[in-house]
Amino acid sequence: MTPLRGGSSIAGMQIQVNGAAREVPEQITVLTLLAELGWADRRVAVERNGEIVPRSTHAQAVIEAGDRLEIIQAVGGG
């Protein structure tokens, strides 16, 4: 578990990002999470609970407790 932000004023919740548990503030959006992780404006695709989160909705998509997120990129392969 890696808290995204210090301080206890923001209520946290548990989610999974790329298979690892992570604590994030409530009401965090996909875009904010990507920015916190350093992956905003990068060539990545996001899936939540098995469904694509279109890039055009990252700013509005609010993450909920227990969500399973996958952040995916292209890598070398045959």
Next chain:
Amino acid sequence: MTMQKDPLVIAGRAYQSRLLVGTGKYKDFAETRVAVDAAGAEIITVALRRVNLGQDKDAPNLLDVLPPDRFTILPNTAGCYTAEDAVRTCRLARELGDWKLVKLEVIGDPQTLYPDMRQTYEAAKVLIAEGFEVMVYSVDDPVACKTFAEMGCVAVMPLAAPIGSGLGIRNPYNLRIILEQATVPILVDAGVGTASDVAVAMELGCDGVLLNTAIAAAKDPILMAEAMRLGVDAGRKAFLAGRMPRKLYASASSPVDGTFFE
């Protein structure tokens, strides 16, 4: 760009190169790019994987080295053992790069990497219904290959030998039957080890070859990439030229008349 007379047409788009290459197993991105250029490839496969959340944020991305405006990116479903995972992977690919052209492979066994045909049919059906242009990795079964074409796959890619084995074209007669029945491009995907193998595939009449390990695992990948390009070109030209028939007995090349000795 001047188009040659004999393009490879996949899903309505024409390509000058009949050699498609993977981007796995290289030392680094720089070597990958030089090898792709030496191979003359226009279509290159990529895999989709989780980002490493701990990695250096400024580390280059594969797509920085192989820009999608310059190459046709062909995302694959490597590593998928179910239709569901293959479909998920393709949807992620479409989200990632707006890519519709995909290489579908659903593996059924980790040792042989042979496809699970039941899962592959199921995935192909869903993907085609969702508007994907599916290039499908298949067993070298003529019935299976015909079925994929009838379903609407834009190319069918039978194996010539197991993925990464480098055993060469183990199934020339099956490939010939598949090619005779073909209504979409047929590409050999998997099994070739060296330039003569791709030449054999092309001489049989295959529309193209997709390979990765044969270049990446060569001692000098860049030189092998060039050899593969030449092998594809040589094999294609030989196919178009039409080879002489095989004969059991000799046939002299020099005139038999006009000799000056008894």
